[in-house]
Amino acid sequence: MTVDGKPRVQYQMPKTCREVHDGTFTSLVAQGLKGYGEPTSMKDAVLLGTSSITQNFKPIKNVCAHLNAFHAYADDLGRSIETNHFCSQINSDVRQCLLYDSPDANARLIGIEYMITPQLYETLPPDERRLWHSHVYEVKSGMLVMPNRVIPQTPWDMAENKEMGEIVKLYGKTYHLWQTDRGDKLPLGEPQLVTNYTNDGQPDFKKVEDRDERFGTDYRAKRDARQGIPTPDIHKDADSYWKG
Structure with a gap:
């Protein structure tokens, strides 16, 4: 044709x-x-x-989504690290993601993230809930993207927005095992809890712009396109590391 x-x-x-x-x-x-x-x-x-x-x-062949975003170290919120998530769905309430430093074939596995629904999050004890973060700002700011260079942009944007409408409601718990951002050649020390950004002024959007240039994405356009995604209430125990 x-x-x-x-x-x-x-x-x-x-x-x-x-x-x-x-x-x-x-x-x-x-x-x-x-x-x-x-x-x-x-x-x-x-x-x-x-x-x-x-x-x-x-288990690996069940991976069906590639997400890219930036994490902040919970004990040093000024440190950010770009992360490629390769995620699979365990059931209707739980997703799990392998985290890599790049999307390349020889990328280093640097961490893991679990995502759960609000209903499951509510069942956790308060001390546990404080280890989890929301995805609202990550989605609504346009920072979280699903890189694509195969499918035409218009239908892909529709599919991505539908996926973002699901992710925006989820809570995540993330540990990084390999601190490649500080130049470590191997995974050293203890696992590091990381968290998502929650407000303007926290992330360095120059890094996001650099990411966009490499992936052919545009966080500003995605931010505008996601205005219609409903903003869920965030549980008071989530995102605790930004609350002092």
């Missing part, structure tokens, strides 16, 4: 998680890791490539 004499790109909106892992391990031969250690050898790459064919990676 053509449009204005040009071939029309055929596409389908994703309905299920795509199995994108076959063949990715062999690309590590020349890349190696960005931390300590030698580059991946041909022997190791062949072993990994064979494993990707003969073994089952169902």
